[in-house]
Amino acid sequence: MINYPNKKAQFTKTKRNHSNRGMSFENIINESNEYYLAHDIAVIHKKPIPIQIVKVDYPSRSGAVIKEAYYKVPSTTDYNGIYKGKYIDFEAKETANKTSFPLSNIHLHQIKHLESVNNHGGISFLLIYFKSIDQIYLLESKYIVNFYNRSKEGRKSIRISEIEEVGYLIKEGFSPRLDYIQVVDKIINTGGEL
């Protein structure tokens, strides 16, 4: 179970966001979730990063210090919660790629998790941030599954043009910054048909 750090964890520590947003993708999502929570619109939280703790010191009675721990591969996705009684579950990914989203960016068990949530009546999707064009798309899990199945015998990525076709471009706003719930609302009302 002990494993390499995931790229995102490294990213948040070392890289900066080069877009004009000036804020990391994760922070934009978290800020939006805080907005939804504060306005009692939705209850959606980011899960903590999964860690395997090996050694803990108790230097004083009041505190514990973790002295050895390792990143674990996450078994599910980063975000989940509830909106209008519906279970919401999604993963957020960013890519510097200019023309497509490489499927290697997402673990197979995460795809399976998203599919499973969908089968149980939840709303599951991927938020994809294309840094090169500074645009964020919501792509429902049913399409991710299709593209994944295609990748077994062919193309290992999803073209931006394909995402434009079946995904939803999320407009940037002031408050909340990334109003993805607006898109979720559309999915609930239309059953996801474009």
Add this chain to the structure above:
Amino acid sequence: MINYPNKKAQFTKTKRNHSNRGMSFENIINESNEYYLAHDIAVIHKKPIPIQIVKVDYPSRSGAVIKEAYYKVPSTTDYNGIYKGKYIDFEAKETANKTSFPLSNIHLHQIKHLESVNNHGGISFLLIYFKSIDQIYLLESKYIVNFYNRSKEGRKSIRISEIEEVGYLIKEGFSPRLDYIQVVDKIINTGGEL
């Protein structure tokens, strides 16, 4: 944000379960969740323990080692997921207390979170394990809120007899060990009325 370790984290490292179950409460729940997942009944996972990472070493190209980190106070609950299209959210607590469940065992913001989930149409509750009598109860969040409100001016705990009255005793089984979804089913079908 840096904080004392929560009692549960210490518990899993240092204490043993003295009951005849021979397995920690957390493991019993996790095992049941794995059963639900394997049989495609429900998708419910335990969230990772929230950690504040301060220092990470990269001793080799292949791995990262966290060398300094601290436990954070969890902002939500331990478990959430989906069952029959419903959002499920709960916290698990155990007590050695023989006659009541002390409300100090659960953070105020966790009670608020459970209440908020309930208001948004989800099913939220507490699983309470009384080690002294080796029994596990499911208590819906609406009752927890009532008992919490009472505690502001009076009793700081919930009597076992009160839990027996409004909660559900969960029978122990072979597979899954702790079939709490059976109770959730009852709540869905009856709207939670006893």
